[in-house]
Amino acid sequence: MIPGVSMTHILILSGVLFTLGALGVLIRRNSIVMFMAIELMLNAANLAFVGFARSMEALSGQVFVFFVIAVAAAEVAVGLALIVSVYRSRSSIDIDKVSDLRG
Amino acid sequence: MTAGTLFGLAPLIILFPLLGLAVNMIAGRRIGERGVGIVASAAIGLAFVIAMLQFIALGMDPDGATVRIAEWIVIGQLEIEWALQIDSLAVTMMLTVTGVGGLIHIYAIAYMHDDVRFQGDPSRFPRFFVYFNLFMAAMLILVTGNSYLTMFVGWEGVGLSSYLLISFWYEKGEDGIGNALAGKKAFVVNRIGDFGFIIAMLVTFWFFGTLTFEEVFREAEVMGTAAVGAATVITLLLFVGAIGKSAQIPLFIWLPDAMAGPTPVSALIHAATMVTAGIYMLVRNAPLLELATVTPDIIAIVGAATALLAASIAVARFDIKRVLAYSTISQLGFMIAAVGIGAYVAAIFHLVAHAFFKALLFLSAGSVIQGVEHAHHHGDSPEEDFNPNDMRVMGGLRTRMKATFWVYLMGALALVGIPPLVGFFSKDEILADASLVNPAVFWMLVISAFLTAFYIARQALMVFFGKPRSKAAEAAKESSILMVAPLVALAILAVGGGLINGPGLLPLTHFLEETLEDIEESEFIAAVAIFTTILALISIGLAWLVYGRRPVMSGGTDPLQSKLGPLWTAIRRRWWVDEFYDWLIVRRYVSLTRWLAEVVDDRFLHDWVHDTVIAPSYVRATNWLASVVDLRLIDRGFDGLGAITRRGAAGLSVLQTGYVRNYAVAVFIGLVLVVSYLLLR
């Protein structure tokens, strides 16, 4: 029983976090930080899930979070590997330097 | 032998010329000139025989007959068949055409023999007779057709053969193209007339529901006053056709140029037969003319005016054939006027008469020309730019070409209308009727008759009298017997032809009555006859005063020039009609087409609409112009392609910056837009 705290609050919080994450992806040029921002977005989603799970007493919400975390881990593995290999060839993690293909 | 069977033979009259044509076309080169000539003339001869048989048949069965061959165009109500209508009018024409035509064919054998050599391409000899027979066939279809449409077949057919024969020496004439252009002019001008003819047929069909003469006239009779309007329109349109074919104002300009054809052509087509088709066609439509209101007067005026105008122009010609050409136009004017005042028989009579003496005149002119040309070619020092048609280089041929001179004289007198020659009766009949019906027409015709006498006398004097004005004229010799014989025959006709419709018995009138119902017998008015004859004699005298004593020197000016002053210039320049048309129509049309083609089509529809309207609207959306451009580039290689199209497609390519974060923005924008849509709906 958490009086005073309504789903609305949680939703707003997660929404804000999610947006901040998205913002991060848009404004940062450091690919690692962009990537972290994406993680932030995922977490915002998790927060929403847990909140909903709690508010409607449906455990599957929490299970979903579990999977999201797993996926996040997998993404990180691939993503960091990519960043590393890009760094090897371009010796930079500035995403804007990765822009030969265009038009 | 019954009339029916004889009528059954009628199709042969068209078949024979066609056969001759075919034979000459296929075997022409092998059977040699003589063969070709014989075949062609024989074909016409046989046709003449058939015509005679039809005449006899009509004697047995005056009603005539319609000989059906096959159906042609049958669509619903529209039923047109290949069929010949044999009646007195048709037979009259058949006889004239085949008769005169046959004589001219014979004459042509000899004439062309020399002509092809003068012009330097003997191989064309057979082709001439192919065309000649083609013409005869077409002309006979014209006169025998039982419906407007079948008549129209012949109508256009003669136009075609005249086109071919005028441009027979297609590489000669002014800057080598003159003759070809003359031919084209003839055809196109005729087409203008045909336009009228076609529209006339359209109206006829939708008003009377048929196109065969019999039925149309029956219908018209039944409807009576109800058909007046239609009859007027139709006859007017038909008259447009006649104007074209019979070279009346305003479309007479093609006929003088048509003299580019060899002389037999001028004689046969542009004097005796084809040009009279218009008169025949109008007479054929007498029943409608009777109904029509305005038309006859218009026809009469136009005819008379033409007669006058042409006669005046003829006075100032130096080219022996051109004089005759304009004389032909003016005589055709007489006939048209006759039709206009309702003197159908007179018209036909004059048509026949004219066929005789005008053919005669042309042929003798031809004989003169060749005589001179012969001399010119065999002469020791042939001068350059020697024109054997120019009367100013002739003179004194009376003694050198006796036969020709005499027959020519007969023809001339017949034309002038000196009794008892054929011209006297025929022309007098017209004048007599005119004096009763329409004084204006009468006086115009009288004046032109006066001029006629003058210019023909002038010609006679310049050609045959006085002293030779050139070596060639001196050395001129009489033409071969083969040419003279037909001349003589025609001369006889010109002299005795009057009997065909001499006053009193009027055989032709009675003969034609079978076809043209209720035609009043034209009575002989002595006063008119005497008056005109005297007038003619006066003008001949005048001519002698002017040309007889001091003949015109070659290249010299005409004595009249000083006397008439500006008037002379006017007639000399043919009243500037040709120039006017050229300025008004030809130039305009040419520039119009240029404009349409270059400006409207090329620049506008092609480049402007396609490359400026369609294209940029694509560019705006899709850089279409670039793609067109680059299409053109494809030929030269894709080198420039990338650059150009990229420039064109900048619109979209710019957005594809290659920066991931921009792409992310796009995604984000999409999201926000969609959410806002859902919020706002």
Place this chain on the structure above:
Amino acid sequence: MEAWILTLVTFFPIVGVIILLFLRKEQETQIRWTALLTALITFVLSLVMLAVFDPIDPDLQMVVRVPWFSIGDLQIEFFLGVDGLSILLVLLTTFLSVLAIISTWTAIVDRVREFMVFFLLLEIGMVGVFLGMDLFLFYIFWEFTLVPMYFLIGVWGGERRMYAALKFFLYTMAGSILMLLAILWLGLDAGTFAVPDLIEAQAIPANLQFWLFLAFAAAFAIKVPMWPLHSWLPDAHVEAPTAGSVILAGVLLKMGTYGFLRFNLGLFPQASVRLAPWVALLAVIGIIYGAAVSYAQKDVKKLVAYSSVSHLGLVMLGLFALNLQGLQGSILQMINHGLSTGALFLIVGIIYERRHTRDMDAFGGLWSVMPIYAGITLIVTLSSLGLPGLNGFVGEFTVLIGAFGSVAIGSEWFAILAATGIILVAIYMLYMFQKLFLGPLDNDKNKRLPDVNRREILMLVPIVILIFWIGLYPRPFFGLTEASVGKVVELVSSAALAMR
């Protein structure tokens, strides 16, 4: 047997294509002969079809109608059939194909095999267009003809061939996709694509007819081409190889007029009646405009191309006279145009092969060196300027008769204006003839030109024969069409009555 005829007529060329694919590209003679024989056999087959055809019966005959596949409840059929409206055009197609192949004998030396393959494919497409009686099938053939023609122009064409080819492709496709939408609408609405059933039903409300009519017209008018949609035609014609031009002018343009005849008149009679005056107006403009523009051309081929605009204007005028004479006349006029313009392109091709120019100023006086050629040209020219006794006149006159008295068009003036065409046509046709054959033979290059050889005579004579035949005794041709045309006229006039 009967059931197979049409299938054979349509698809027989496949056999040739397959054989060609097995020939090595060096064996040019064999390739040419294979193609020619294929076309010939196809022509013979179409004659068999003619023999079986019963002119009295106004409906489709020798029908092949088998379910092809179905989209949901919408059955699409393989549905071939021939009636008076199409039979002449089919014959024309197979006939011209033979001649066109003969014309390529020495003209096409590069990639002969591909050329013939595309050509035979094209023939399949064209015949299919005229025989396909299921809108879907029809559309497939219709679009399919684009491809081989596109290649014929683009690969074997002249200087700016790619431009012309793509222009041709885009223009015609632009029209046809609108038609595709209309077809879809019709099919989904009526639950069938079978043309006869659709016509039978006559279930389309008038206001909708209007739009559908326009959608179909878009495709057909571009193909015809009606003024002012003609600007692709000159390019395509000038660039295309002779055989291509022959087929393009002879058959492809007729696909447009045929489309109007079969679909617009049949499916949307009321719209047709309502729009007749407008179509007639465009047609008349086209007649005069085309004739005028042709006269200004320097390039023979362009001249002939524009003359097509003029002639087809007449055909359209006849179609939308919506009466017996008009329709009969315009169908015959389609054939005439196919013959005479086809022949003209063959003729131009002959001279082009010899001199490699089509600029009329480069010629003149050819008559004296090439008399036979000149003679044949003269006949064709005369037929195309509508000299009575030759085929052109019969069609022209009947069309004028029809248009003059047409209730649908409503005014004689269209016919009268159209009739001025007979003056203009004389002007430019004789102009062309004079430029080529008359006048002095002054250009040395022309002095030693060989006259037409046996092969060329062989390919022109059949046309000349037909020119005379139709001109003198068109009865058989009218006879083939009149029953079906009568049916169409009935349909349209009843629709017209319904509108009052």
Place this chain on the structure above:
Amino acid sequence: MSSSDLLPALPFLIVSIWAILLLVFDLFISNKGITAILAAAGVMGALVAAIARFGSNQVAFDGMIVADGFSDYLQIVILATALLGVAVAYDYLRRMDMERGEYYTLMLFTVAGMLLMSLAGDLILIFLAIELLSLPLYVLSGFARPEKNSEEAAMKYFILGAFSSAFLVYGIALIFGSTGTTNMAGVAQSIYSNQADLTLLIIAIPMLLVGLGFKVAAVPFHMWMPDVYQGAPSAAVAFMSVGAKVAGFAALLRIFIVALPELAQAWGPIVVAVSAATMIWGNLAAIPQSNIKRMLAYSSIAHAGFILMALAAASDAAVADKAVSAALFYLFAYLFSNLGAWAVVLALEQTEGRGLLIEDYAGLGRRRPALALAMAVFMLSLLGIPPTVGFIGKFLVFGVTIEAGLIGLAIVGVATSLISAYYYMRVVVVMYMRTGEPESRSEGWLNRTVGLTALATFLLGVLPGPILFLAANSGFITP
């Protein structure tokens, strides 16, 4: 779960297990050609399984797996794509000197993901499936490393992919929050019975659209595609250009039609707009491209637009079934025409990215008549000219669009496909009407692929009956 649950998922299980096994085998195989053949064998097995169980509708694992006609049909398409994908890769990898066993393993993983996409009856599974098919694809895109373009392609694909899948997750979260379940049938149920909280869906639906629209490259979520397709190894692109699209549409169709049919009037207009935008953008942007890979990338964007027309039409419940089968058929058509085109691209590609410009195709008509003919057929099919399968596809799609009364959209469709004529025909122009000496490979499997696809493209154009029947009977289970 019970053993009976395994059967419906059989193809998926086969592929995933095979993938793991192949991972192990590969260690002992020196000739990677054998790996390829083994992979193909596995796919083949799965294909057999899929065909074997066609037509039997089953729900397994408590509604997680829904094996209905829809999924079976798509599984067949996907597996066929996979087979061809292996075939085109076989020689290419060797030629391009990047032959490694992992290529095929990873391919099998994505295939497993794609299959799962078509099977998933639960949003969780959709999410996992997307990741399972995406991660290996990121890697495959970068497979040509250290080749810079390839790495860039991978990077862009990855960043944007992760970004968009984050949206997807959040969307799912909101769906869950609104309906209390992630099972599609359940979602539909709760919306139907008005227990759902629609306000949340206002954000949820757009987020789902982002996640899935990204996969099928719908405007404006498409921008990764040209860059990725250009940079990634062509063989991988050939495979994923079809596979990923098919999987994406599988999810898209299932979610919108099975889970959210009640909200059709809400998402219908959005889909209409997106589809129109996609067709226009894709077709326009393709015109100026001089690199054929890029051109095909844009063309595949455009085709996404055409398929979206079907989804838009499906917003009208009356035509939903027809629309689905139209989309299904279109995907099949797209498989052959597009993959075939890519195969031709592979045949002309040289090392260091030479031979990828359209101008490099000049003279192909002379040099390799068969190859050029095939390419022409593919181009015509993509353009939608009869008698090719592409035309039938377009015909169906336009048909349902009109039937749903979306005339405007249909007109946009025909207009844009007219525009597309320009760039498709340009390839043909270059091949046949320009002279040149193109270098091209003639490799057994490549040629067979080209031949097969070309044949299919033509034959299905003439006799689409069977596939049509299949597509027509490949609906969803209606709970």
Place this chain on the structure above:
Amino acid sequence: MTVEFAIFLGLSLVAVGAAIGMLVSRNAVYSVLFLVIVFLAIAVLFLLLSAAFIAMVQVAVYAGAIMILFLFVIMLLGPEYVESEPSHPWQFATALVLSFALIIQFLIVAIVLPGESGGDIGEVAQGFGSPASIGTLLFKEYLIPFEVASLLLLAAMVGAIVLTRGEHPR
């Protein structure tokens, strides 16, 4: 304002603040640390929302493993200062505008949220979100996703290896 709400508010502020910090800090290492703070805050919120197991996983996997991995990579590549001003002008502005728009939209939706899903969070059964309950769920209904997840991790592994291992000999 209840205690719980106060806690909630505090945690939210921390989370948001840390998130902003992550965005603005020029040094990637700081960003990582800020992100860890966010995650920890969220973990506490999970506890508050009676999701003990998830909270644990969050701390262990996220704040622990994943973030450490990030740190490793950063260290490996050397702490690089990528200048943070956007290389193309409109990027930053548009990003801000869009984010604002999205937040506004979130607020709108959240505010109009009807009672049953928007109201106060009620009591739940004992053991809700306990490892045991989650575990049973995972191995019953969610078996397939579970297996798929494992497959996914395997694929990721393979991918990572492919991407990172030394140049293929050429």
